[in-house]
Amino acid sequence: MEGSSGDGKTSIMDLPDDCLCFIFQWLDCGTDCESFGLTCHRWLDIQNLCRRSLQFQCSFTLLTCSSLSQPIIDIRSFHVGRLLTRFQHLNWLSLSGCTELPDSGLNQLQNYGSKLQTLYLDCCFQITDNGLSVIATGCSSLTSISLYRCNVTDVGLETLANTCSTLMRVNLAYCLHISDCGLRALSQGCSQLTAVRTSSCRTVTGIGFNGCSPTLAYIDAESCQLGPEGIIGIVSGGGLEFLNVSGMSSTLNGGGLAAIGTGFATRLKTLNLRMCRNVGDESIVAIAKGCPLLEEWNLSLCHEVRFPGWASVGLNCNNLEKLHVNRCRNLCDRGLQALRDGCKQLLILYANKKNSRVSSTAWELFKMYRGNVDIKDEEVMCIGPDWIAR
Secondary structure, rough: OOOOOOOOOOOHHOOOOOHHHHHHHHHOOHHHHHHOOOOHHHHHHHHHHHHEEEEOOOOOOOOHHHHHHHOOOOHHHHHHHHHHHHHHOOEEEEEEOOOOOHHHHHHHHHHOOOOOEEEEEEOOOOOOOOOOOOOOHHOOOOOEEEOOOOOOOHHHHHHHHOOOOOEEEEOOOOOOOOOHHHHHHHHHHHOOEEEEEEEOOOOOOOOHOOOOOOOEEEEOOOOOOHHHHHHHHHHOOOOOEEEOOOOOOOOOOOHHHHOHOOOOOOOOOOOEEOOOOOOOHHHHHHHHHHHOOEEEEEEOOOOOOHHHHHHHHHOOOOOOOOEEOOOOOOOOOOHHHHHOOOOOOOOOEEEEEEHHHHHHHHHHHHHHHHHOOEEEOOOOOOOOOOOOOO
């Protein structure tokens, strides 16, 4: 491993850093990658230089069987600081599960976060608006951030949106202090926004999305306090492909979701209305007519959908491949026949046959005429794309 000698021979140590980095990146064995830096200090520096992702052992963002069997490490500020100093070119970082990590633990991101694109802070309960301010200062290239159950407010979200204009994917699920004000700042400040999760943010009504970018394709607003104006705001961008409003507040009447079908959600492919108990035929008919590209529709526990609604689904949803009708009290023989005679692309029907008004004869006829459709008894949730990992 010595350098150049007098006889004109050259060793690998004479190669420039970029060549050694190229060699390291071609290693396809995990053991070789981990052992690379044990050779000498220079090779350790190359290993550190090439590291692009970092996940702490306590992180549950990507659980593996091996990680489940290992003891949890208490990650503190100095651990994070030392590792960020060592790995200065990260573009993916997960601190999820570091429940005691304070805002000060993120300080080194101000120095070494300029290349960071994806950041997970799920269940970092001590991270507040001050931490978001640090992130906003140091992570100008950030495109994805997950703040699941963090104690941040609209103030911190506004700071983040004003500085990190490249943000595309934001997870705010169970951020109980976030409201439409923060969402408005996010929608207006991030013109490339593609996905937002606000599940169980009880003060979110949806109006914060009003005037959002047409790039916004994914919204998960499960168990939010959505109102008619909020629904209009959610679809206002015109680019929506996935929408989850399951468990929505009962303040919307039977036709309160009809705005989804008024022409702004023509690209919608997946719609989850599970447990929207008050949604009625007016909304279902409007959506079936106004969302021609629907491929999956969850109507489980939508008790107010009656024959006119089912008939419209069968007649208009010609691209539907998956339909959830579990425990829909007003699905009857005529409604099932309408689905049987329509929905020509249907492949899977999630239906609990024991808890419906549909007769056994109607089910047998459905299976006879639509033998290609797989009828599943279990209830399965609509699953969107792996939006924050991309």
